[in-house]
Amino acid sequence: MEQTVSESVTNGSEQPVRVGVLGSAGRMGTEVCRAVGGAGDMDLVATIGSGGALAGLTDASAQVVVDFTTPDVVMDNVRWCIGHGIHAVVGTSGFTAERLDTVREWLLDRPGVGVVVAPNFAVGAVLMMEFAERAARYFASAEIVELHHPRKIDAPSGTAIRTAEMIGAARERAGLRPSPDATETELPGARGTEVASVRVHSVRSAGLVAHQEVLFGGPGETLTVRHDSYDRTSFMPGVLLAVRAVLDRPGLTVGLGPLLDA
Numbered sequence: 001m002e003q004t005v006s007e008s009v010t011n012g013s014e015q016p017v018r019v020g021v022l023g024s025a026g027r028m029g030t031e032v033c034r035a036v037g038g039a040g041d042m043d044l045v046a047t048i049g050s051g052g053a054l055a056g057l058t059d060a061s062a063q064v065v066v067d068f069t070t071p072d073v074v075m076d077n078v079r080w081c082i083g084h085g086i087h088a089v090v091g092t093s094g095f096t097a098e099r100l101d102t103v104r105e106w107l108l109d110r111p112g113v114g115v116v117v118a119p120n121f122a123v124g125a126v127l128m129m130e131f132a133e134r135a136a137r138y139f140a141s142a143e144i145v146e147l148h149h150p151r152k153i154d155a156p157s158g159t160a161i162r163t164a165e166m167i168g169a170a171r172e173r174a175g176l177r178p179s180p181d182a183t184e185t186e187l188p189g190a191r192g193t194e195v196a197s198v199r200v201h202s203v204r205s206a207g208l209v210a211h212q213e214v215l216f217g218g219p220g221e222t223l224t225v226r227h228d229s230y231d232r233t234s235f236m237p238g239v240l241l242a243v244r245a246v247l248d249r250p251g252l253t254v255g256l257g258p259l260l261d262a
């Protein structure tokens with residue numbers, strides 16, 4: 001019988017996976033420590049915050065590191081993990097195409113090591129992105145509105161950037177012209193920013209966690225694809241799935257999609 005993401009609770013080995021968490025005192029790190037600690041097939045062996053030494057990971061013989069830190073430190077962390085033969089599951093935002101290529105290069109010297117970089121670990125968000133990609137070719141207009149808690153330090157969100165790239169590529173494949181827009185004058189930011197020729201608008205408000213709407217428009221109709229993370233527990237089944245999968249997945253995996261379908 002098919003299992004849901006949260007029902008698949010073993011790593012396929014007799015031994016618990018030894019997991020270290022970077023950014024362990026952060027909003028996501030705290031939740032990841034709780035989830036790993038509660039997973040029967042994982043041992044939380046190292047928790048490292050800012051100022052902590054990465055050597056704590058090797059000291060604890062961590063097999064997999066989960067990184068939810070900040071865009072300015074994550075590349076150093078990933079490089080260190082690869083160099084020390086430790087698999088990495090990375091949720092931190094800021095992964096441009098150039099950064100992903102750099103990680104691929106680092107991995108060439110360590111063919112046994114796996115890295116999973118996912119802009120969003122919530123299953124619903126992954127599906128929202130896939131649905132948006134599928135819809136993109138059928139509509140003249142496409143814009144993204146991402147809405148997050150006010151302590152988020154980057155805008156647009158990594159999820160919105162990735163979604164825009166997927167939609168932009170689908171529109172290009174379909175030969176669509178740019179979304180119609182007669183704006184001649186605007187206050188700075190009124191039309192959001194542009195990613196892959198798709199307008200992206202960022203909202204920050206108390207009361208929000210992580211939300212995104214993708215709006216499509218054509219003659220006489222609109223389609224809205226929306227996802228809401230009301231709680232950071234929404235990301236945990238995807239994180240645990242990636243921790244289990246990365247052990248047998250050398251090289252770079254981008255996004256949770258390939259793991260959901262594996």
Ligand SMILES: NC(=O)C1=CN([C@@H]2O[C@H](COP(=O)(O)OP(=O)(O)OC[C@H]3O[C@@H](n4cnc5c(N)ncnc54)[C@H](OP(=O)(O)O)[C@@H]3O)[C@@H](O)[C@H]2O)C=CC1
Pocket residue numbers: 022023024025026027028029048049050051052068069070071073090091092093094118119120121122158235
């Ligand atoms: N892929 C996904 O599904 C999701 C991704 N994210 C992304 O994850 C990242 C973290 O988000 P969030 O938890 O909300 O942010 P927080 O600011 O709450 O957490 C980040 C943590 O990283 C710590 N940190 C900073 N530098 C280092 C370092 N060199 N080594 C270890 N720890 C360090 C910070 O410590 P200090 O405060 O002391 O500096 C802080 O505790 C963001 O990029 C966010 O966009 C968030 C949710 C889901």
Ligand SMILES: O=C(O)C1=N[C@H](C(=O)O)C[C@H](O)C1
Pocket residue numbers: 093119120148152153156157158159160209210211
């Ligand atoms: O900072 C957050 O909270 C989130 N960050 C990720 C992103 O930038 O897309 C994922 C999710 O949106 C929550």
